[in-house]
Structure formats: C-alpha cells, structure tokens
Amino acid sequence: MIVMQYRFTLPADYDMTIIERRIAEHGAKLNGFPGLLFKAFLVARRDAAFSEENRYAPLYVWESAAAMTQFLQSPGFRRLTQDFGWPQIDTWLALRLPAVTEVKSAAWLSIARETIPAHSDLSALQLHAPLCGWDVSRWQLLQVDFVGAPQEGKENYRVAYVASEDMG
Incomplete structure (x- = not known):
C-alpha cells in the first residue's frame, strides 16, 4: 500500500468556501x-x-503503484493541476493502516x-498512530492520527469528506 499526499497552500485571504464547495x-x-x-x-x-495557512491537502491510500498511476494520469488530476498548479507529491510505503470506518x-x-536517523534499528521504529508510513528515499516516518479535535504541535486538517473503494 502507498500513502500519497500533496498540499496546496492558498493565499491568506483566499475564500476557503471555494475549496469546500469543490469537495462537496x-x-x-x-x-x-x-x-x-x-x-x-x-x-x-x-x-x-x-493552523497558520489556508491549505487543501488531500491524503490518499492506494493499493498499488498502478492504481496511483491511473489516478495521476486521469482527467480529474489534470484538471486539479490546471486549477491549482503542479504539486509536489509525497509518498510513503504504508507500515500501518486504519480501518476506513475510523477515517470516515x-x-x-x-x-x-x-526524520529516521541514519543507522537506526528499523525493526524498532515506534509506530504510535493508526496510519504510519515511511519514505525510505528521505528517511522520513509519517504518523497520522484520526481525531475529534486538532492536536497541538502537529499539522492539522479538518476532514471535509472521505471517498473510498467500498463507497460505504
């Protein structure tokens, strides 16, 4: 499984209802x-x-690289890049995944x-969150919590909608 995220930082005076309407x-x-x-x-x-910035920052979990590629080559992603620009896409290999019901x-x-320090015992990584992944090209550990309120000291986002393969 692959975790994927891109983030669009929007101007301070951007009308965020535009993003919310687009999601709806x-x-x-x-x-x-x-x-x-x-x-x-x-x-x-x-x-x-x-939060100090206006952002749109969807987070995906893909079953395979082929599925992720199909999305990135889709008209929907092309339209997104035309509307908001060409994003840097971060990816992590999934180490732990939550149930979709927890996300929803x-x-x-x-x-x-x-950062995962050089020469770390990779078998001893401390995974504290329901969703964890690692980027072995940058030696970075990702930990994502699905919570009822924002958490101090972390990057926080309101979950506006969750799409899933089971549609439930």
Missing part, C-alpha cells in the same frame, strides 16, 4: 475508484486552531513527520 460537488466522484482504499479530503483554515468517523486528521 466532486468528492464522491472518487468513490469506487479502482485501487483507492481511501482519499481524505483535507482542509486547513488560517483562522482555525493550530474522524473530524480532524493530525500529521507528524519525523
């Missing part, structure tokens, strides 16, 4: 997308708790990224 109108289109375990449509507002029941998602 188009989010369900990804329900049942082949190979997509889930996509959490994530929004951060500059005026919200623990969360109001907030909190992210922590940490």
